[in-house]
Amino acid sequence: MKMKSKTQKIRWSFFIFFIPVALWLFLLIVLPHLELLRISFLGSGGKGFTLDNYKAFFTEPIYWLTFVRTALYSIFVTMIVLVVSLPVAFYITKISSIRAQGLLMILILVPFWVSELIRVYGWMILLRESGVINVFLVKIGLFKEPIELLYNDVSMIMGLVYTSMLFMIVPIIGVMGSLDDSLIEAAHDLGAKRLAIWKEIIIPYCMPGIMSGSIIVFMLVLGSYLTPKLMGGKNSLWFTEQIYNQIIVYFNWNQGSAFGFLLLLLSSMIIWVALKLTKQDFTKVIK
Amino acid sequence: MIRTLPNSKGYLTGFRLFILIFFLFLFAPLIVTMVLAFNDSMFPSLPWKGFTLDWFLGEGPDKIGIFHDKSNIRGIVTSFKVAISVSILSTIVGTMAAFLFEQEDFKFKGLLYFLMIAPLVIPGVILGISILLFTNSIGIFLEDNFGIYLKFLTPSFGLVVIGQFSFITTIVTMVISARLRKFDRTLEEAAYNLGANKFEVIWFITLKYLRPSIIGGAAIAFLMSFENFNTTLFLVGAKSTLPINLYQQVRDGSTPVINAISFILIISTSILAVANLYMGNKKEK
Amino acid sequence: MQVALSVKDLTKKFGDFTAVNNLTFDVEDGKFFSILGPSGCGKTTLLRMIAGFYQPTGGSIAIQNKDMLGIEPNKRPVNLVFQHLALFPMMNVYENIAFGLKRKGERGNAVERKVNDMLERVGLPGSGSKKVSQLSGGQKQRVAIARCLVLEPSVLLLDEPLGALDAKLREHMKVELKKLQVKVGTTFIYITHDQSEAMVMSDHVAVMNSGKFEQLDTPQNLYSNPSSSFVAQFVGNNNKFAVDLKKNESGQFFASSKNGGLYSLSDSFKLQNSDSFDMFIRPEAIIINPNNTKSTFNSMNADVKAILFDGGNSRLLVTPEKSDQEIIVALPQNRQFDHIKAKDSIKIGWDPEAAVCFEKSEEKIYEDEI
Secondary structure, rough: OOOHHHHHHHHHHHHHHHHHEEEHHHHHHHHHHHHHHHHEEEEEOOOOOHHHHHHHHOOOHHHHHHHHHHHHHHHHHHHHHHHHHHHHHHHHHHHHHHHHHHHHHHHHHHHOOOHHHHHHHHHHHHOOOOOOHHHHHOOOOOOOOOOOOOHHHHHHHHHHHHHHHHHHHHHHHHHHHHHHHHHHHHHHHOOOHHHHHHHHHHHHHHHHHHHHHHHEEEEEEEEOHHHHHHHOOOOOOEEEEEEEHHHHHHHHHHHHHHHHHHHHHHHHHHHHHHHHHHOHHHHHHHH | OOOOOOOOHHHHHHHHHHHHHHHHHHHHHHHHHHHOOOOOOOOOOOOOOOOHHHHOOOEEOOEOHHHHHHHHHHHHEEEEEHHHHHHHHHHHHHHHHHHHHHHHOOOHHHHHHHHHHHHHHOHHHHHHHHHHHHHHHHHHHHHHHHOOOOOHHHHOOOHHHHHHHHHHHHHHHHHHHHHOOOOOOOHHHHHHOOOOOHHHHHHHHHHHHHHHHHHHHHHHHHHHHHHOOOHHHHHHHOOOOHHHHHHHHHHOOOOOOHHHHHHHHHHHHHHHHHHHHHHHHHHOO | OOEEEEEEEEEEOOEEEEEEEEEEEEEEOOOOOEOOOOOOOHHHHHHHHOOOOOOEEEEEEEOOOOEOOOOHHHHOOEEEEEEOOOOOOOOOHHHHHHHHHHOOOOOOOHHHHHHHHHHOOOOOOOOOOOOOHHHHHHHHHHHHHHHHHOOOOEEEEEEEEOOOOOHHHHHHHHHHHHHHHHHOEEEEEEOOHHHHHHHOOOOOOOOOOEOOOEEEOHHHHHHHOOHHHHHHHHHOOOOEEEEHHHHHHHOOEEEOOOOOOOOEOOOOOOOOOOOOOEEEEEEEHEEEEOOOOOOOOOOEEEEEEEEEEEEEEOEEEEEEEOOOOOEEEEOOOOOOOOOOOOEEEEEEEOOHOOOOOEEOOOOOOOOOOO
16 A cells, blocks of 8 residues: 555656646647648638648749758858867867866857847948948058948858857867867877877767757758848848748748748758768757 | 877967967957947947947937837846746746656657757747747637637737747756756665655755756746847737847947947846856856 | 886976986886886876877987987877777777777778787687777777787887776786786886786886885885885885884894884894884784794784784784784684684784884875874
């Protein structure tokens, strides 16, 4: 009898944890996305099943061109971010003195918490025609007159790199910090040069951090709205803008849902391929 | 190569230069934004026209400082309310989720865990739209069939809280899980052995141990909520949060009052972030 | 005999702290050479200088008569087995061993043959495809050594590689390592704080303390003829007596213990009449129920305080009459002394030749030593 009452108590506590979590995940994650899928198949009147919303995507070049462009640029930005982050993480974990390490970590993390909007705004002040950089370059005589440095693809990519970079550096620092220095010493002692140590030891060891950083950066860039809108040019269309336009401007929720679902599909597929290629496990990478 | 190996001077100098440029890149926009908050000019740009506190204290009519800028103050207040609600809700549910995934075993745990981390890879824009569509559908259904009208199911304060809660809880869960994973479960067994029941064990032993990560998780939730833009964009009603409000001003051009707001936000988030890090480090030991 | 490693006047300072102080020694080719010392004595610093990870502050290191000053670790004919082995977790056993060969630009069949050969020599044939995490502690050990030996270094450096193993396996690996070294004939330089490891495996042992060698000798000599108080305490078990030296009328030296008790000393102690010496006597040099008739033989009655039973390593804890000096006495397990019980009074004694005396050293080897 005593045993029984004890197991019942444990079940109770299980349901106390389980119910709120299950409600959260089903009501706010699962069902809304199913609803997104359902609405994407509805006709313009909100009635009947149709594929028109998806058809429109493939027949209208501006839609799928923006889609492909967004995907390719997101991959490109992720790669740039990776190339910048690896040496930064390496310097902080393996080269800087132990004392400087803590300070550098704080310096890295503080901008991490400042709102994306403010950081983008800072770049706008720096880059635009009347911006700080232009004033400076004209003053030292490098430019004859101010040039618009903002509102083009380069400034947009730079902005995306800037706003997402820390989400790569932090997970890489996490794994790199646990890389035992003696592995690098051993490789060096066994005759490996710098490049071989990177290729054979550091990169393979840091792969989980690289993958989780890449996934998060890729997702942030792909789903970014502010940075392309504020730093990109008139032609720097980003797919999230198309979604926003459909939902808010044209009030065409069915078309917007179809676009949203396509973006979700694209991001899941790219992540899945990346994980398969590097032989990593999603739930392990995210931890 | 690393600090314990002999390094050539050139290698170290080159690396240090790279890091210097990196940090310049990281901080230049923040510093410029902050400095221009004190420029006595109508535009957030150079040339420098002298030092002023007008963008903080000015009462108008030309220069309205942040402390007299009604619309932005309203935005800040709304954001604060949202952030506090979200951090309380997501900390409670996140703690429960951490217990559920770290200490309980049940069927379909893997599937549920997968759902729990899914918000990390769902773009915020899509999450916002999905929740907007779903709550809208429920609202219509309830109104059509039962004649009930629920305000929080249309874009409003409540919906913003729901939308942000849906993904911030994931982050909080992960922060708390990370610490719970390191918890020595023999401590619980010892407490049982000394006569405590399950709830007493959780309250006196486990939650005490988790406290630093619960505080840290709540702080992270607060900051993420306060600055959230993508999800909020689709859910916001008549009362804008600060980021939505600022976005319109940044897009359409504005006076350096934005710099003043940025200055306050950068300084206060830095203090909160450093305090959080410092506390985290101290508690770890 | 050829000299594999020659160290001259080697010094390393970290700021004001001198980790290695003006060391000079040679290691002959093909020997198993150990550096034994407590933690913080400078042995790791010395090893890292030989490997090339640290630049010496002064002095020189020559390997096979070639000066190593300014030569990078990866260009030296030495390899290091790391304390925690540093096996590459992202590679399997084969790839770990082939790593160094590939860095030298070797490819194809030659690599495969060498790696498989090496696996065979360390007793792991066919384990090439195993993951590092699948290996037992002892197997990891052997892979770490194989990874270095396959490069045919002139000198193999080992940084306490047995430290992480449990006691039984450590005993086993000591013998294995010694056999392996004899088989491959490479010069091994082994650092450890465990005197038993050093004694069992080595041809020569250098006992290191505060950046200097206290004594460099064969294990047998270290044990029987320690040259300092530190060595006497650090190598093997010893009873330590704080004594003053006294001379009697006939010129014979005596040690007078501060805890009461007077012990005769061997003639070889031509020491001054003075205070503050440490006298050492090994537990196994003390005989229970002695029947020695030598006039200088020390014999006394003692109370048994406790029997410290530990199989073949069993000992008695006794205090001589009218003294509170604690003495550890070896208790041979040959049934002869089975009658001894705690609180018994027994007779013990030792030949003065077995005791050694050194000037008192304040140094404590272990933190909690009284």
